[in-house]
Structure formats: structure tokens, C-alpha cells
Amino acid sequence: MARTASALHILVKHKEQAQDILAQLKKGVKFQTLAKKHSNCPSGKKGGSLGEFKQGAMVPAFDKVCFTGELLKPTLVKTKHGWHIVKVLYRT
Template sequence: MEWRASHILVKEKGLADQLRDRLKSGANFRDLAEEYSTCPSKSKGGDLGWFGPGKMVKAFEDAVKKMSHGSISNVVSTQFGYHIIKKTGQKD
């Protein structure tokens, strides 16, 4: 199993909550990732590419596994900060 996802990574939970609210209101994921994310993936609109089991930290991988294609996660906390994840693919 492999997944593809994009994310927005920020240091403050309050900012993550605000960005998620903006996404729920129709904001463009790519635009917010490019503007706010602290991850180098921001230059690709947050796209992390394809990854398999054990390639991402557990909380991130667990969230992606449960998501449906095209959906946006709740705020996910890891040692890197606060993520908002958009699942963009899955293959067996």
C-alpha cells in the first residue's frame, strides 16, 4: 500500500486551526501551503509525493490511512509541529 498526500506544516496550533477553517470555507490548499507551510514541500504546494508504510511519522501515517481521497484532515500534531493533510492518492 502506498499513499500520496500534501500538507501544510506550522508551529502554532492556533494558526493550524485558522488555516483549516479557511480550507473548510473554500480556500485553495496549494496557495495556503505555499504561503504558510514551514516544510520544504511548500514550493510544491505541500505535495509530499508517494510514500509507503513507515516512511512518515506514525501520527501522520495513521491519519492518512483513515482519510478518503481528496479529503482534508483535522489538525495532526507531531514532533515537527501541526499538520493539515490532504490525501491525494492511494494504490495497492
């Protein structure tokens, strides 16, 4: 079972905006570009990079996507912080 993961994310307040960003990603717009432009999280300045983190370090819904979701596929997840588009880069 994976104990660490590395992910990119974009945090926005509204589901509609998150869905629009997800659609742009599917059209080939770079994740880092959209993170810098739209993310409400300080990680947006780094292209959405959260670096490597341990399982349990993030809020439960976010953690679940990072440790059980599909790798390299942007996924929508709702947390108390808002709507995230999460792209898991790898797990160790």
C-alpha cells in the same frame, strides 16, 4: 490494505494557526496557495505535495492519517514537527 499514499500537507508550529488554515480551506481557499504561504516544510514550495510514499515512511501519527483517514478531507494532526493539515489524495 493500502501500501502507498499520496498527500498534500501544510506544517505550522501552532494549533491556532493550523485551525485558521483549516477554516480558510473550508471557505474554498486553495490548499496549494495556503501551503506556499504558510508551510514551514520545504514541500510548501510545491503546494504542499509530498508525492507518493510507502506506509511507514512518515512519523506514526502522520502515517496513520494517511493510511486510515478520509480521502480528500483536510485533517489536523500533531507530530513532533508541529501541526500538519493533511489532505490525502489517494492510496494504492
